[in-house]
Amino acid sequence: MQPVRGSTYTVYVSLEIKESLGLILDDDDALPDSGFHFAGNCHEIVEGGTIEMRVDSPRLGLGILANSFSDYLSRAGVALKEKNHFFLKDCSFYSKDDVVPLEVVSYRSVLRFIGLLEESAYYLDEKAEALIFYKDGRFEVPVKYGHQDVSVFDNAALEKLHVLMSGKLHEEQKRSLLAETVIELTASLSPSERFSYLVKNIDELYSKAQVGYNLFSTDFTYEKAKEEVHTFKLETTSRLHKVISEIQTQLLGIPIATFIALSQIKRTNALDAQFAINTVIFFGAVVFCLLLGGLLVNQYLTLTTIEADVKRQRKAFEKRFETTPEAYVGVFDGICSRLVFQTGAIVSIAVLTVLVALISLVFYVVHTRPIFDALFS
Known part of the structure; x- marks a missing residue:
């Protein structure tokens, strides 16, 4: 020409x-x-x-007709968005070709990376080509990078970061963590170096974001475990309290029954009115002891059911919150200790009830001579 x-x-x-x-x-x-x-x-x-x-x-x-990929990156408007039509003369590549050079593949990954950071940033200033963050003031990350940055971009780390940030669970928290990590990694650098550093060290960005999320999720799990354990503790404590409160009145009747049996039974040598009185008092004490014994058995079975629920719930917590045992171990140990104490108290009361019945029997037989004579003469 x-x-x-x-x-x-x-x-x-x-x-x-x-x-x-x-x-x-x-x-x-x-x-x-x-x-x-x-x-x-x-x-x-x-x-x-x-x-x-x-x-x-x-x-x-x-479109853009560029001598090379480096030439293409120097053109305006390509840092944030790929042009629909461009041609690289040195490798005869057109943007719509099926076979894509590795440098263009990495470039498209960098654009995905920018999109991922945009979701965590306060906003993307397209005119200034800068990501805007806020933490103790405005923090800018100008989107400036070159051919060398693109050539070393770690696509595998981008995929891991994408997986970490995807999903609805803790979405806002993950975005906030990524933004904080970006600021932490680049705060000491000049604005023009920040994005280039992120591109070259995306694996470090992912690692720090992952560690931050792990710490957050651990704290979240710990708080959730504490909340559920607290709820279970209140329910179980209420059930245990009910076991004792239901027999408190009957427990007060033990010393009363003993006093009646010992003070009202008097010595008699014949089948007279005192004999009838002694017999009625004795059988009244026996009936009371039998009723109390039945109630104690029922309360013991209730404690056994509560104990089984506690063991089952503890196994469930061990599976769900295996990384935060400190959130529930102490509470369950306390519940188990109270179960042991109340079971021991029920057994002791049962033994005391049997002793009351035996004492009443001995007192009745000794003071009611016709019964004593019939048994031992």
Whole structure:
């Protein structure tokens, strides 16, 4: 292509140029955008001949024609979004080709990385091409990177970071943690170096974000375990309290029954009115002891059921909160201790009831001589 004057050139027509110019000149939409101005008609374009035409800059909306990928990255507007149409001359790559160079694959991953950071940032200033964060004031991360940054980008680390940030569980907390990690890693750097550092050290960014999330989830699990254990403790304590409160009145009757049995039974040598009184008092004491014994057995079975529930619930907590045993071990140990104490108290009361019955029997037999004579004469 030889210049004639200004932007007018003499062009040697090869087969490729003939075909390309034919397509452009026949397309009324493409011709104004192409920058080509040819005064003749398509029949004058003959392979092996020459034509004279004016060549101006094409409309940029057509895309980018770059000598190399580094040249492409130097163009305006490509740091945040891939152009729909661009062509790299050094590797003959068009943006819509199926076979994509590794550097373009990494570039597209960097754009995904920017999108991931945008979700954690306060906002993305597209005009200034900067991610804006806020922590103790405005914190900017200008999106500036070059060919070298893209070439070393760790796609595997990006996938791990994407997995960490995906999902609805703790979504806001994870975004906040990522933003804090970005600020922590780049606060000591100049603004122009921050994004480049993140691109080169995305694995470190992921590792620190993962550690932060693990600490958060552990604290969350601990608080949740404490809340559930507290609820279970209140329910179980209420049930244990009810076991004792239901027999408190009957427990007060033990010394009363003993006092009646010992003070009202008097000595008699005949089948008289005192004999009848002694017998009625004795059988009253026996009936009381039998009723109390039945109630004690029922309360003991209730304690056994509560104990089984506690063991089952403890196993469930051990499976669900195995990383935070301190949240529930102390509470369950306390409940188990109270279970042991109340079981011991029920057994002791049962033994005392049996002793009351035996004492009443001995006192009745000794003071009611007709019964004593019938048994021992």
